[in-house]
Amino acid sequence: MSGTKQIFLTVNGETHEVSVPPRKLLVDVLRDDLHLTGTHTGCEHGVCGACTILVDGQPARACLSYAVQMEGHELRTIEAMAADGELKPLQRALHEEHGLQCGFCTAGIVMTFEAYLRDNPEPTEDEVRDVLSGNLCRCTGYQNIVSAVLKAASEMREEAQV
Template sequence: MNEETTRYLVTLVVNGVVREAAVPARRLLSDFLRHDLGLTGTHVGCEHGVCGACTVLLDGEPVRSCLTFAVTVDGHEVTTVEGLAGDGELSPVQRAFTECHGLQCGFCTPGFLCAVTAFLRDNPAPTEEEALEAVSGNLCRCTGYQNIVKAVHRAAEIQAETQGRPEDRGGRA
């Protein structure tokens, strides 16, 4: 068997669900998510890790799925843009991008949403410079970034507002 026909079983948790598929060794995580699992929210732009459109969360950390082989994530947890919302409710980051018009064509948006979600988990009250730095690894050709940065700050506000509510901590209202 050659490298093209040899397949490896990859089992991981994607958006809270155990998923598996047999893939070639060189299958990219972006292709695995889109083609093998049918999760097309992850977009592929440059295929060189530069644009950030393919950003997903691997064990909670943002990674470029176009640079990551699927076989290397076996046994790990991946969150895609489809997994950010909970129980049909938009996440604070998704809500903020909507409220602040932080998207236009939407192609880059899934990568921004994943990257900003991880950023705000680690820095819940960013300065203007920190917010700008956080989104600088993702390219957008439509927005000029002003509303994206506004959305980062608005998401931080939404998260701060909801932290005190029991239903947002998994408890009862």
């Protein structure tokens, strides 16, 4: 139980060497060992989606994997979004549409749609709601998150055409 394993984790393009117990959850290693506290722990059983990050470009629950399973994978977290201080279209749209309140679920939602909009640039409202159903939000009632995603998708399409 107390033994630790030396691993290399590639997060947001940077590779870190960390020594972690094999049972330590990825979300805890990101937060405690790499000090990337933007990823939040909401339920620790994979339902709420607050801890969603990208693993090789696909959304995954950081509370459902062990850090030691992540060697050789590319991880991306909320800290990679707007790293230059400039909000990305979805973040900007969430701000403009008031798509967040307490902000605890927000990182997971941004990461979920970072992947989704990349692969599905023209979603319908129903499709957005379907994808969003994997992330619980207790504050907003989702309405403004949905409109923000649709707005971001439209802006990203326009940007892509320019």
